[in-house]
Amino acid sequence: MTNSASIGQPLDRVDGPLKVSGAATYAAEHQLDHAPLVGWIVEATIPTGRIKALDTSAAENSAGVVAVLTHRDSPAQTPFGEPDDEGRFTQSRAMLRDDRIRYHGFPVALVIADTLANARHAAGLVEVSYESEPAVTVAGEDADEKPDELDGGLDADVSRGDFERAYGDADVTLDVTYSTPNQAAAAMEPHATIAEYDGEELWVYTSVQLIGPAVQVLANTLNLDPDKIRVLSPYIGGGFGSKLGLHNEAVLACLGAMHLERPVKVVQHRRHVFHNAPHRGNSVQRIRLGASRDGKLQAIGHDSFMPRARDYAFAEPTGASARTTYRTDALLSRHRVKTVDISLIDSCRAPGHSIGSLAFESAIDEMAYRCGQDPVAFRLANMPDKDPSSGKPFSSHDLAECLREGAAKFGWDQRESAPRSHERGRQLVGYGVASTIRINILVKSTTRIRLSDDGSLIAWANMTDIGTGTYTILTQIAADILGLPAGQVQIELGDSAYPASCGSGGSFGAGSSGSALRDACMKLREKLVDIARKQESLKSADFDGARFERGKLVLGDKEVPLTELVRQSGHDYLEVEGKVEPGEEHEKYSQHSYGAQFAEVTVDRDTGEVRVQRMLGVFSAGRILNHKTARSQLLGGMVWGISYALLEELMLDERYGAFVNRDFAEYHLAVNRDIPEVEIHFREQPDSHSNPLGSKGIGELSISGAGAAVANAVYHATGVRVRNFPITLDKLLEHLP
Amino acid sequence: MAELSVNGQQVTLSDDPRTTLLDTLRELPGFTGTKKGCDHGQCGACTVLLDGRRVNACLILAVQCEGCEVTTIEGLGEGDQLHPLQQAFVRHDGFQCGYCTPGQICSAYAMLEEIANGEPSDVTDEDGVRLSRDEIRERMSGNLCRCGAYANIVDAILEAGQREESPS
Numbered sequence: 001m002t003n004s005a006s007i008g009q010p011l012d013r014v015d016g017p018l019k020v021s022g023a024a025t026y027a028a029e030h031q032l033d034h035a036p037l038v039g040w041i042v043e044a045t046i047p048t049g050r051i052k053a054l055d056t057s058a059a060e061n062s063a064g065v066v067a068v069l070t071h072r073d074s075p076a077q078t079p080f081g082e083p084d085d086e087g088r089f090t091q092s093r094a095m096l097r098d099d100r101i102r103y104h105g106f107p108v109a110l111v112i113a114d115t116l117a118n119a120r121h122a123a124g125l126v127e128v129s130y131e132s133e134p135a136v137t138v139a140g141e142d143a144d145e146k147p148d149e150l151d152g153g154l155d156a157d158v159s160r161g162d163f164e165r166a167y168g169d170a171d172v173t174l175d176v177t178y179s180t181p182n183q184a185a186a187a188m189e190p191h192a193t194i195a196e197y198d199g200e201e202l203w204v205y206t207s208v209q210l211i212g213p214a215v216q217v218l219a220n221t222l223n224l225d226p227d228k229i230r231v232l233s234p235y236i237g238g239g240f241g242s243k244l245g246l247h248n249e250a251v252l253a254c255l256g257a258m259h260l261e262r263p264v265k266v267v268q269h270r271r272h273v274f275h276n277a278p279h280r281g282n283s284v285q286r287i288r289l290g291a292s293r294d295g296k297l298q299a300i301g302h303d304s305f306m307p308r309a310r311d312y313a314f315a316e317p318t319g320a321s322a323r324t325t326y327r328t329d330a331l332l333s334r335h336r337v338k339t340v341d342i343s344l345i346d347s348c349r350a351p352g353h354s355i356g357s358l359a360f361e362s363a364i365d366e367m368a369y370r371c372g373q374d375p376v377a378f379r380l381a382n383m384p385d386k387d388p389s390s391g392k393p394f395s396s397h398d399l400a401e402c403l404r405e406g407a408a409k410f411g412w413d414q415r416e417s418a419p420r421s422h423e424r425g426r427q428l429v430g431y432g433v434a435s436t437i438r439i440n441i442l443v444k445s446t447t448r449i450r451l452s453d454d455g456s457l458i459a460w461a462n463m464t465d466i467g468t469g470t471y472t473i474l475t476q477i478a479a480d481i482l483g484l485p486a487g488q489v490q491i492e493l494g495d496s497a498y499p500a501s502c503g504s505g506g507s508f509g510a511g512s513s514g515s516a517l518r519d520a521c522m523k524l525r526e527k528l529v530d531i532a533r534k535q536e537s538l539k540s541a542d543f544d545g546a547r548f549e550r551g552k553l554v555l556g557d558k559e560v561p562l563t564e565l566v567r568q569s570g571h572d573y574l575e576v577e578g579k580v581e582p583g584e585e586h587e588k589y590s591q592h593s594y595g596a597q598f599a600e601v602t603v604d605r606d607t608g609e610v611r612v613q614r615m616l617g618v619f620s621a622g623r624i625l626n627h628k629t630a631r632s633q634l635l636g637g638m639v640w641g642i643s644y645a646l647l648e649e650l651m652l653d654e655r656y657g658a659f660v661n662r663d664f665a666e667y668h669l670a671v672n673r674d675i676p677e678v679e680i681h682f683r684e685q686p687d688s689h690s691n692p693l694g695s696k697g698i699g700e701l702s703i704s705g706a707g708a709a710v711a712n713a714v715y716h717a718t719g720v721r722v723r724n725f726p727i728t729l730d731k732l733l734e735h736l737p
Numbered sequence: 738m739a740e741l742s743v744n745g746q747q748v749t750l751s752d753d754p755r756t757t758l759l760d761t762l763r764e765l766p767g768f769t770g771t772k773k774g775c776d777h778g779q780c781g782a783c784t785v786l787l788d789g790r791r792v793n794a795c796l797i798l799a800v801q802c803e804g805c806e807v808t809t810i811e812g813l814g815e816g817d818q819l820h821p822l823q824q825a826f827v828r829h830d831g832f833q834c835g836y837c838t839p840g841q842i843c844s845a846y847a848m849l850e851e852i853a854n855g856e857p858s859d860v861t862d863e864d865g866v867r868l869s870r871d872e873i874r875e876r877m878s879g880n881l882c883r884c885g886a887y888a889n890i891v892d893a894i895l896e897a898g899q900r901e902e903s904p905s
Contacts, residue, residue, distance in 0.1 A: 021813075021819060117756050467832075468833065669883060
């Protein structure tokens, strides 16, 4: 019997009604018994150096101001970056601790007042003078530091076979350098926190993707017992990596609350977010490819150069696409970074594959043309039979089928292969393709569930839903396994008091937290069956074919309501815990989700304006847990891809280490009119190695290729290959007919 | 003190002449549905209806609203019953994180009226104003959605708009 809440069904988001009616409570919106004071961040205006003089008197005397917190009176903190062996999400994020300026925009004061207007006004009265020190603000091909490891624990360098020789011997070679700009996550909800402290316990209402590390980072930073810290983050207005680690206003709100022992709310202004939350660093990617005359790849070389924020060990694995997408005789992938004095550089949606694919899938397209081959056929001719970087077998591999199916659905055979072959009036028309892969990860997770004698089920985990649909797919998993209607399942997330889970990031949320919940539900089923077995009336029942349906345990022609089984346990409810952790399946196999994306663009031959006319993607990401929310994840990633290819660029003033386009008029995101008709198809193939659900990561899949499909279509339309993203019209104009 | 009606309820807003309609609304319990995304009129998350027209509440000072009627996302439905636009956004998954959603829906509500009134846009051709995907895309481009739900937002608005055009 089909349950409308079964796994895979396109169930409407269970939190949908709250979100469309304005009733979902985001970080800054929690109502406390007493209205919190309001803090405003005063930012440093130099990239590095010391505070020479700080005059807060005018601000302190300004109307409504309660305190101006600076390094002179801030509560004690652990030095930034300590301990240095626990990873970046839990190391101290101290600020207002001493007179050192770490980067442009680093907080030098927090003005706390009764109202936002008073705090903001007074912030303008704080006078700061600095002793500047020489700062490094830009990294390019001069980056020469080898990081200890890349994000996700990947090796900085991978070398298979003799690259130089294979490249030197190749009939056809390509040596090109691509660049991608600094980029902002730009979640629509600016980072925000309300902190409340009573001298013993610290309550923190914030917007963070990983709850467990948020508690630990506050404990480490503020020298508090983690058991005395409660972090709540039930609704999150987008994260995209920028809310993985706890951000600056959260630490500041806590400092303010501890200093005053009154609740303090700090909401980053949009202009704060660009410096006081992390961004993605710019990359330079040199790609060298060698192939035989008939188009077989023999050498793949990828050298990545990026900035790394001082004392913050995040290095993006931009070589990820080059390492695993195609077969090759020899592979050389290296990552170098340069330490810079600018604001934190961290994960942004699909670290590695997103900007890596932008460059690499463009270069592969160049190579296809250079070998005189169709870009789809070239890719198909170079499918790997094992992971080229590790030699491990793939848990499943479906890229070729995605490409074939996508090409057929898109009408790829209607495309003339030569660039600048298609025109529509004054518009040049082009068609592009890109392979899409994204690593699949499983992260340790736990959960606890309770089935009450009224038939309701509650699941608790400190998991988060950042718009990915976690509340909904977890509802479906529990409803499906226990045969309950969705309305009887309640998922409680976003609270550090709940069992530790993976949190949201790296596309591991659904598979990991879902598998922990599955485990709990399966254990609960065993418990319920055990209770039933003890029943006299069910002695002869068919326990081998036990099913859970319609709130009942069904045993052949006999059935018993779960509520009755709970009551027979002698308790008001049954509670069990579930967990999952990565095992040898993730050691033995190289695991990825796959896709193929196709784009049609037009380029105005007079203005150079690029418009995406349609996009199509075929995706293979294991078992799909909810077809509606999964499609939305892919749709969103495609929008990001279009945005990365054509629009987004965070511009740095190298003299001050400051981003200059710190708002949405200047930092361009794709808007509704930029997004065409988008077609999304699933090739649903559960992967038995990925996790007990057979699902795979989906949130970062489509962004890992969408932009290159657009870029390759622009080349096909114009014959112009732009290698410095984004492809803005000024880069095309002089080359157009 | 600026006195105005919010969702039919008389409220007194901050008399601080620096305070925007948005900031003062968000301080009122029960009115945090209106979101602040940029504070610059660039993202549309704070869109509300001011005397029936859509505005960015971050660009209007509270004191300018004396005697006005404001409708926020909390005022669109009838009690617990969601407005057809709100229902369509849920059905078509016209959002993910939900933060831009109240602004999208308020904007869509007013936009459908603009179309019904025959107010032209950049994409309107000589045949006049008709409800279409292109019209929706153009007219909703002041409402950013970083989750990238645009195509679903268009589906939701189109469905709700068509239902309005031909009530069954």
